[in-house]
Amino acid sequence: MGVEEGSLLKPFLRGGLWLLLGCVGCLPSMEELGVLDSDGDGLTDSEEAELGTDPMREDTDSDGFSDAEEVAENTDPNNAHDMPYAGGWAIDACREDVESTGYEVGDIAENFALVDQFGDTVELHDFCNRVVLLKGAADT
Amino acid sequence: MRTAPEVQALYEEYGDQGFLPISLMTTANMSTWASTYRLEHPVLDDTGFSVISRYVDGSIGMPNLTLLAPGLKIRWRDRHSISASDIESILADFD
Numbered sequence: 001m002g003v004e005e006g007s008l009l010k011p012f013l014r015g016g017l018w019l020l021l022g023c024v025g026c027l028p029s030m031e032e033l034g035v036l037d038s039d040g041d042g043l044t045d046s047e048e049a050e051l052g053t054d055p056m057r058e059d060t061d062s063d064g065f066s067d068a069e070e071v072a073e074n075t076d077p078n079n080a081h082d083m084p085y086a087g088g089w090a091i092d093a094c095r096e097d098v099e100s101t102g103y104e105v106g107d108i109a110e111n112f113a114l115v116d117q118f119g120d121t122v123e124l125h126d127f128c129n130r131v132v133l134l135k136g137a138a139d140t
Numbered sequence: 141m142r143t144a145p146e147v148q149a150l151y152e153e154y155g156d157q158g159f160l161p162i163s164l165m166t167t168a169n170m171s172t173w174a175s176t177y178r179l180e181h182p183v184l185d186d187t188g189f190s191v192i193s194r195y196v197d198g199s200i201g202m203p204n205l206t207l208l209a210p211g212l213k214i215r216w217r218d219r220h221s222i223s224a225s226d227i228e229s230i231l232a233d234f235d
Contacts, residue, residue: 114190127160130210131210132161133205136204136205137202138202
């Protein structure tokens with residue numbers, strides 16, 4: 001009785017298949033690798049967990065800007081009242097770290113919040129990394 | 141530098157280097173004014189003088205200028221003019 005060609009290998013091949021199928025369950029998932037982005041907003045689910053945003057919603061606070069856009073623009077993706085300016089002026093990351101001291105020369109200027117020409121409320125401390133010229137003006 | 145178009149011109153020239161003028165309007169026609177002069181920098185409603193009055197010694201003369209360095213440190217205040225060389229100088233300090 002002859003031995004069929006390759007028959008000796010079959011048990012090993014079959015075992016290898018089972019080993020391979022078993023390993024699929026052993027591989028780290030996308031979520032475990034930290035690369036899963038369930039809502040496709042550009043932030044991974046693990047990043048959203050750190051930010052406290054909803055990994056299933058592209059725009060957690062429903063203010064019209066995606067969570068990723070808000071992170072890039074240094075605004076709070078969990079606060080619908082904090083969003084990039086319609087005027088397009090960039091907001092500096094240091095905005096939360098400014099420690100005001102007063103209004104005299106050498107002081108760190110106190111913050112203020114006033115409405116701009118587009119209806120947004122603009123805060124001085126948002127421009128903490130800029131050279132700022134405040135111009136009090138009447139109509140000239 | 142005194143007028144709105146001059147401020148806008150400075151913003152267009154130095155804005156991408158970190159210079160940002162903010163106009164604090166003390167009259168009620170802020171939006172019209174910004175539109176008329178095509179102002180792209182922030183024009184804010186300060187009709188109550190709540191902000192500008194903090195930077196003035198004595199009576200308010202317009203325009204009233206205050207310059208803040210990066211970090212919002214007050215470099216000088218209560219002046220009535222600024223030149224391009226003033227801006228270039230402070231930008232160079234923080235380049």
